[in-house]
Amino acid sequence: MAWTNTILRINLTTGTIAKEPLNKEWAQDYLGQRGLATKYFTEEVSPTVDALSPENTMIFATGPLTGTMASTGARYSIICKSPLTGAMACSNSGGYFGAELKSAGYDMVIFEGASPSPVYLSISDDDVELIAADDLWGKTVWEADEMLHKKHQDPALKVAAIGRSAENGCLYAAVVNDLHRAAGRSGVGTVMASKNLKAVVVRGTKGVGNLFDAKRFMTSVADEKKVLAENAVTGEGLPALGTQVLMNVINEVGALPTRNMQEVKFEGASKIGGEAMLEPRESDGKPNLTTNAGCFGCTIACGRISTVDPTHFSVKDKPEYHKNSGGLEYEAAWAVGADTCVDDLDAATYVNFLCNEDGFDPISFGSTVAAAMELYEIGAIKPEETAMPLDFGSAEALVWCAEQVAQGTEFGKILGMGSKRMCEHYGHPDLSMTVKGQEFPAYDPRGIQGMGLAYATSNRGACHLRGYTVSSEVLGIPVKTDPLHTEGKADLVKAFQDATAAVDSAGLCIFTTFAWGMDNISPQVDAACEGNWSVEKLLEVGERIWNMERDYNIKAGITGEQDTLPKRLLKEAAKVGPAEGRVADLDKMLPEYYSVRGWTPDGVPTDETRSRLNLA
């Protein structure tokens, strides 16, 4: 019933492959994908394991709506302990890979242990095997993808792979599927490399069926697709401009972190935003954006397919980068653009290509480069360490840095530590713009107060995808709240966090929630899945997931003390814009948040809360 009821368990140490039935009782409590895989993970893996040891487990998980006709039913997540944060990692990706895995007949794949030598996992419906990958090791994601397609003689094969950055220990390495969709955050690619697992390739021909009430599901899916189509954000803004629709909007509200978050407004924002991607360039008359693209089943199609200007310095002599590939999303454009003060759209696009080609997170990368530029500015990074001055605004420096991380050179390994460890390495920990070791995304909490609380309390470190209150505070969805007010933000953050956990766990994309409330999602889940999936039930599942993740983190040593923000955001006021004079007023929101959550003043879920949510 929407679930395939089969999971694959791969022990990489022994090379054994086993199929086992899904725990249906857990599925009723945790739904699927993020929630259900985290349940398996927390039951099986000690919170104190070293993230890069064989004792860490890594789970590829689909949701009950993955691979169905529900709009955006493309998503899968990778769950493990993060080497970047030491906390739960759950990194979500689209493309076609997740639906293919579901169509092959699996709700999830659990990887235990570590292979003694490089391998990849091949899944072709019921046929599953580990295959030697010595020839693939040391290759980029794009090279590995091409080699695997050739080897399997199957153009429809779906590939998820790691690149050289992961192999070289970059702590924010991603797993990239379908060439440019990524489980990008928290270093899930680094964990995959530690297991000597280069790739997972899937061919699924079984399809997804056996829905609880297929007729009701089809009616509901058609109705809700209409809601997406008629909404201004999901029906117009996102298809036309992608997430890059936000660049100028966020800059205008004075919440675009700039210069390693020293400032909240970027002069060059309009040069790197969604509108700029549509402007024909001088050299060949083409715009940066070729077309928009949808993931499997997605009727929004926010994806960007772009080219770099072939005459641009970064690719001038590299025809292999003149083709189309995955273009800039807002978070990536911000990180490699505004935060480093680089207003060069082509440099940013090329760097984004490199992030996909060698599998590293553009958010963490860009933010780490911004920190490196500040370290360079104050003389902590010496000119002899770099091939050129690491000046803010230097597109050449940005491109050079990306090539270093991609190739895993000496300085590339320093950048590959991430902002926190790099700033500690140079003796300036305060210059790292991170929470729990993970770099910020593109919303300054001085200008959008709720996001400060969302960042500080996120279970995977600074992240916009755990509680996107920007929706309410800036876009007015579902209701407008004042981004500069702290009142009511505790409730708002909790509501977004719980709802997001449920949406993720269904296998849907969080972008649907610009148009959909839980009352649009519930009928689809309820028709597809056995059991009662009312709005209340989904929100309860979301809250349960949030508390489960929190519990694991606390046991891993990540407590309420780490629910904080860098000093810069708490002490240095915004200099311009609507938030001028404001800092992130976290202390005004955090105690209330703990109370709303049913946690102790130290941020620990109380026994009462645990028992209410049926958590052991």
Added chain:
Amino acid sequence: MQKSLHLNADKCTGCLQCEMACSYEHEGIFNPVKSSIKVFAFHDEGRFVPYTCTQCDEAWCMTACPVDAITLDAATGAKVVNESTCVGCKVCTIACPFGTINYNSSTGKVTKCDLCGGDPQCVDACPTGAITYVEADATGFDRMKKWAKATDTAGAV
């Protein structure tokens, strides 16, 4: 008036809703592998191109079939495979110049677009209007209109 499927690759985003609608209509399952309409991704060029049977008037698949399993649905103009007659010899898949009739290993029969009896589900499922169902005698009219506008000199002065 007979109608035809009209495919416009410029509007396709590669979401595969059409493929799922097709497989659901014919096999009751979401399975792009079983779809008679296919979207091909040309990654380097940044193009998604949907393709399916054009329902030839003189259908080579129909002519080639040794057991007359492919017949004309007079109402829609679709060439329809009669599963109980089809013996799975695959000669039609060789005869079709466009590759739009294919063997289905789970049924042992061939499968092709049958226009869903006049209510093609891929059309309803497509979110961008890349697939439409238009009068068969007017499939070129939208392009004609574009050229009419482009060549209209009166408005340009």
